[in-house]
Amino acid sequence: MSKQFDTIIIGSGPGGEGAAMTLAKKGRSVAVVEKAPVVGGSCTHSGTIPSKALRHEVQLIQDYKQNELFAGAMEHLEITWPQLLERSDEVISRQTRMRRSFYDCNRVPVIQGHACFISANEIQVTSNDGSIERYSADHFIIATGSRPYRPDDIDFSHPRVLDSDALMNLDCTPRSITVYGAGVIGCEYASIFANLDIKVNLVNTRERLLAFLDDEITDALSYHLRSQGVILRHNEEYESVETTDDGVIMTFSSGKRLKTDLLLWANGRSGNTQDMGLEEIGIDVNHRGSISINEDYQTALPHIYAIGDVVGWPSLASASYDQGRFAATHIAEGVSESKLIEDIPTGIYTNPEISSVGRTERELTDDKVPYEVGRSIFENLARSHITGSNIGMLKILFHRESLEILGIHCFGHQASEIVHIGQAIMSQKGSANTVRYFVDTTFNYPTMAEAYRVAALDGLNRIF
Structure with a gap:
């Protein structure tokens, strides 16, 4: 006899949490199945939270080194990778306790184990001790997240070959590293390692x-990565990977060869859908483990939903949480608010940070949209002089005729925070969403937010 719930959510990452809290507050009986011993998903334990905690600590070190007051004291300071991981572990522990309290306060049971569908309305959960329990529900939400993609021809059992998950257990500080894959994860870790004075090849x-x-933002990122000592290798495909006692040799189809202490594989992720019995009940999974959904997050079986990294793009924790809320609302009320996240801000925690929302110059040019650009260079802001964070800029794209804001792009100190000011104005309707808002609004002085006024004036001055 299986235990019955209105909805069972598989996975306790941001998407699963968002869905569970929404359904619980709407009075539905809901349970969460989590394979790991603790809640939070890969976002909390191996992805977003630890990588951003590591980046923050490295940024602090760089800030002190660049400050003339501390330059002498910091000159011979050596921080090891294991020391940084200890700090990251403290953040993870606090996050885990907090996230667990959400389930407890909302009386949502968390069932530990691996879930597998045995029919369209029933799952069996196998716990770590091998015991099996069955649970049934009217609706299911699959929020199992993703893991680093591992090609079969690379030996990930070798201690010198790592993915972003294994990096959280690295017990030494390498002298050199090759990062294969220059997506968000690869760029972030290349920046972290470079600022620890580790030689980095970013492929x-x-x-x-x-x-x-x-394009202007990525050009700036490339320039500053190079200034930090990162060697960029574009248009390269690996041919083979050879492991030795003292390093890893990667050979490319171009004929190039690189040997470094470690290889960090950061080229793609796979959805966590293995051994879940999805194909047997009629839900197809592609070669990367991703599930196809409609605009309401429903799979081929309408009572089974999928959200977060397991459905692919945009693979952002912020978007996953909202997707969970929207899927839960569709279950409870028959409507979805998915259009609310059509313009999702992107935050990339390199050093310096990158964040953007809306359209790019390339997209506007291709669509023949008459637009103008306003820029504010951070080195011209008083706040930047005070903090010593002179690198970066804010860029506003707006329609030449209506002055509607079309895109916000930011590179530099606190970019992931600054972008939300522009996002808030972009979300307004009609005349409330124009670049003139920033000219007619008084900003605290000195602040980084003042960059909006400077950029708006710069852009309006270009209109003739």
């Missing part, structure tokens, strides 16, 4: 970094 399988971003 990009494409022509330019992060091609989904505005």
Whole structure:
């Protein structure tokens, strides 16, 4: 006899949490199945939270080194990778306790084990001790996340070959590292390692970094990565990987060869859909483990939903949480608010940070949209002089005729925070969404937010 719930959510990452909290507050009986011993998903334990905690600590070290007051004291400071991981572990522990309290306060049971569908309305959960329980529900939400993609021809059992998950257990500080894959994860870790004075090769399988971003922003990222000592290798495909006692040799189809202490594989992720019995009940999974959904997050079986990284793009924790809320609302009320996240802000935690929302210059040019650009260079802001964070800029794209804001792109200190000011104005309707808002609004002085006024004035001055 299986235990019955209105909805069972598989996975306790941001998407699963968002869905569970929404359904619980709407009075539905809901349970969460989590394979790991603790809640939070890969976002909390091996992805977003630990990588951003590591990046923050490295940024602090760089800030002190660049400050004349501390330059002498910091000159011989050596911080090891294991020391940084200890700090990251503290953040993870606090996050885990907090996230667990959400389930407890909302009386949502968390069932530990691996879930597998045995029919369209029933799952069996196998716990770590091998015991099996069955649970049934009217609706299911699959929020199992993703894991690093591992090609079969690379020996990930070798201690010198790592993916982003294994990096959280690295017990030494390498002198050199090759990062294969120049997506968000690859760029972030290349920046982290470079700022620890580790020699970094960043191998990009494409022509330019992060091609989904505005070209000017990615050009700036490339420049500053190089200034930090990162060697960029574009348009390269690996041919073979050879492991030795003292390093890893990667050979490319171009004939190049690189030998470094470690290889960090950061080229793609796979959805966590293995051994879940999905194909047997009629839900197809592609070669990367991703599930196809409609605009309401429903799979081929309408009562089974899928959200977060397991459905692919945009693979952002922020978007996953909202997807969970929207799927839960569709279950409870028959409507979805998915259009609310059509313009999702992107935050990339390199050093300096990148964040953007809306359209790029390339997209506007291709669509023949008459637009203008307003820029604010951070080195001209008083706040930047005070903090010593002179690198970066804010860029506003707006329609030449209506002055509607079309895109916000930011590179530099606190970019992931600054972008939300522009996002808030972009979300307004009609005349409330124009670049003139920033000219007619008084900003605190000195602040980084003042960059919006400077950029708006710069852009309006270009209109003739």
